[in-house]
Amino acid sequence: MDLLKRITTGIYLLTVQAGKTRAGMIVSWVLQISRDPLLVMAGVRPDRYTHKIMGERNSFGINILYEGQEELVDRMEKPLEERFEGVEFFTGSLGTPLLKDSIGAIECKIQRVIKPGDHSLFIGEVVGQHFLKDMPPLSSWGLGKLYLG
Numbered sequence: 001m002d003l004l005k006r007i008t009t010g011i012y013l014l015t016v017q018a019g020k021t022r023a024g025m026i027v028s029w030v031l032q033i034s035r036d037p038l039l040v041m042a043g044v045r046p047d048r049y050t051h052k053i054m055g056e057r058n059s060f061g062i063n064i065l066y067e068g069q070e071e072l073v074d075r076m077e078k079p080l081e082e083r084f085e086g087v088e089f090f091t092g093s094l095g096t097p098l099l100k101d102s103i104g105a106i107e108c109k110i111q112r113v114i115k116p117g118d119h120s121l122f123i124g125e126v127v128g129q130h131f132l133k134d135m136p137p138l139s140s141w142g143l144g145k146l147y148l149g
Ligand SMILES: Cc1cc2nc3c(=O)[nH]c(=O)nc-3n(C[C@H](O)[C@H](O)[C@H](O)COP(=O)(O)O)c2cc1C
Pocket: 011, 024, 025, 026, 027, 028, 029, 030, 043, 044, 045, 047, 048, 049, 050, 051, 073, 076, 077, 080, 119, 143, 145, 146, 147
């Protein structure tokens, strides 16, 4: 048995502005890594389209999903053109698209990218926190889908 499967995480929609449109994907490798300054980290595999766009931008959003948004998670596996059909966003101070329907959205300014292994760790300084809905957060355990890289 792979014990790493028992490391539970939250489930998030990572969003980024891509020219006139937007890109985004489900991520579970997200963690707060500093209190002062307030830093979070997202682990993204270099072959993701979202990774390419993140490399061109200076910000990204972490949208905290709630229990009941499993369908949204499935939808994010669709091709990018269909992924965001009917999904509503608002814009953060750095121009990041942020999900309207979530527990909340964290906007981050990319401070550093480190590549210790097969995922890039995007370290972002939190520049905005938008609390939207008080709901129990979706977790990898509750979702029943574990991301192991
Ligand atoms: C529950 C779940 C968690 C995921 N977590 C991550 C993650 O932390 N990092 C990552 O690179 N991919 C993760 N993925 C895979 C991406 O969401 C998926 O490959 C996505 O289609 C990439 O989209 P893109 O190529 O348009 O950027 C996860 C997928 C699921 C279903």
